Amino acid sequence: MSTVIEQVRAREILDSRGRPTLEAEVVLRGGATGWAAVPSGASTGSFEAHELRDGDKARYGGKGTLQAVSNILTVLAPEIVGLDALDQVGLDRRLIAIDGTPNKSRLGANALLGVSLATAHAASAALGLPLFRYLGGPLATVLPVPCFNVVNGGAHADNNVDIQEFMIVPVGAPSFREALRYGAEVFATLRGVLHDQKLGTGIGDEGGFAPDLKSNQEALDLLVQAIEKAGYRPGADIAIALDVAATELYKDGQYHFEQQALSAAEFIAALAKWVDSYPIVSIEDGLAEDDWEGWQQLTERLGGRVQLVGDDLFVTNRSRLQKGIDLGVANAILIKVNQIGTLTETLETIALAGRHRYRSMMSHRSGETEDVTIADLAVATRCGQIKTGSLARSERVAKYNQLLRIEEKLGDSAEYLGQRAF
Numbered sequence: 001m002s003t004v005i006e007q008v009r010a011r012e013i014l015d016s017r018g019r020p021t022l023e024a025e026v027v028l029r030g031g032a033t034g035w036a037a038v039p040s041g042a043s044t045g046s047f048e049a050h051e052l053r054d055g056d057k058a059r060y061g062g063k064g065t066l067q068a069v070s071n072i073l074t075v076l077a078p079e080i081v082g083l084d085a086l087d088q089v090g091l092d093r094r095l096i097a098i099d100g101t102p103n104k105s106r107l108g109a110n111a112l113l114g115v116s117l118a119t120a121h122a123a124s125a126a127l128g129l130p131l132f133r134y135l136g137g138p139l140a141t142v143l144p145v146p147c148f149n150v151v152n153g154g155a156h157a158d159n160n161v162d163i164q165e166f167m168i169v170p171v172g173a174p175s176f177r178e179a180l181r182y183g184a185e186v187f188a189t190l191r192g193v194l195h196d197q198k199l200g201t202g203i204g205d206e207g208g209f210a211p212d213l214k215s216n217q218e219a220l221d222l223l224v225q226a227i228e229k230a231g232y233r234p235g236a237d238i239a240i241a242l243d244v245a246a247t248e249l250y251k252d253g254q255y256h257f258e259q260q261a262l263s264a265a266e267f268i269a270a271l272a273k274w275v276d277s278y279p280i281v282s283i284e285d286g287l288a289e290d291d292w293e294g295w296q297q298l299t300e301r302l303g304g305r306v307q308l309v310g311d312d313l314f315v316t317n318r319s320r321l322q323k324g325i326d327l328g329v330a331n332a333i334l335i336k337v338n339q340i341g342t343l344t345e346t347l348e349t350i351a352l353a354g355r356h357r358y359r360s361m362m363s364h365r366s367g368e369t370e371d372v373t374i375a376d377l378a379v380a381t382r383c384g385q386i387k388t389g390s391l392a393r394s395e396r397v398a399k400y401n402q403l404l405r406i407e408e409k410l411g412d413s414a415e416y417l418g419q420r421a422f
């Protein structure tokens with residue numbers, strides 16, 4: 001069956017926030033097709049690849065994606081028709097060259113990513129392989145530990161706590177299927193705990209609860225209560241992970257947190273206190289995207305005890321990660337395909353991280369679609385960890401459900417690392 005690209009299609013669709021994004025389809029000469037939809041962030045890092053928006057205020061307040069769609073159809077498609085979909089690296093290099101800018105601002109990283117991922121899907125379909133197997137080969141056997149974001153704050157929910165994500169992490173589960181059950185049971189129990197304390201059970205952008213709490217620490221206490229009430233041991237069965245998203249708190253060299261303006265050292269001390277008191281295994285973006293000195297201190301202080309993940313800090317970008325490695329900053333990287341804009345660059349970043357013993361956590365965006373590619377990518381790369389929201393919004397649950405299917409397909413070969421993933 002020919003794997004030569006014959007046709008590329010694209011259109012504007014909506015994401016889980018009701019905002020426009022785009023999807024792309026790639027059709028191969030032999031008849032196989034691939035499809036991918038592009039996610040979109042809210043707390044975006046300044047160094048992310050450029051997401052092209054139309055700017056026409058009369059449509060979606062200027063947030064439309066028709067220009068990016070048109071760039072796929074009229075600029076990228078004529079150049080890639082005739083290329084072999086099996087040569088993912090060649091295709092992605094070509095996309096980058098056609099755009100010609102360092103951050104994909106001419107054609108849009110959203111345009112490039114749609115084509116890049118849809119091509120991988122088409123190639124795997126042509127070979128009759130699931131995407132995780134096509135990209136990962138025979139060693140794609142590790143199911144990621146899911147980090148369920150059960151309390152949403154910061155930029156993902158209005159009027160509540162400063163910290164963006166409070167996640168529960170089933171490190172003691174024996175398999176992915178059981179990890180999903182642990183998570184869903186604690187999530188259901190948390191609903192009851194909130195209800196009993198007359199706290200709101202409405203949800204935020206990633207499907208976690210967004211109650212109006214007095215403090216960030218109250219969220220940690222609620223998590224521990226829910227874990228225990230559901231019959232699990234905090235730490236041993238279910239640990240906690242945070243995404244502070246501290247870039248959002250940072251202004252004029254200080255961290256604005258709970259009505260105080262803190263220096264990096266003071267903010268690190270506050271985080272360290274939580275690490276002392278709660279079963280925290282991972283802290284993402286504990287400090288801001290450009291506070292490299294603060295990050296060095298944070299890594300010295302806590303890097304030996306917990307995973308420190310760079311999201312806005314590294315933006316899935318090899319050069320930013322290399323700088324972090326050189327400076328001894330963080331010990332893990334968050335992986336978001338649309339922060340960098342092609343599959344090849346995503347895989348290269350994960351490989352660089354691995355060579356330097358930095359762990360990788362696969363991640364969704366706060367604006368998502370029904371596309372589940374990241375589930376397959378997590379398994380293909382053996383990264384061992386994924387965060388893709390809570391258990392109450394279909395665009396999040398879809399990824400977890402895809403992991404169930406993959407686990408089933410792998411049968412006895414499936415591995416779940418639990419605590420060893422951190």
Ligand SMILES: C=C(OP(=O)(O)O)C(=O)O
Nearest residue numbers: 041042043044364365366
């Ligand atoms: C998933 C996240 O949010 P967003 O997509 O809004 O950047 C994050 O910050 O890790």
Ligand SMILES: [Mg+2]
Nearest residue numbers: 243284285311
């Ligand atoms: Mg983040």
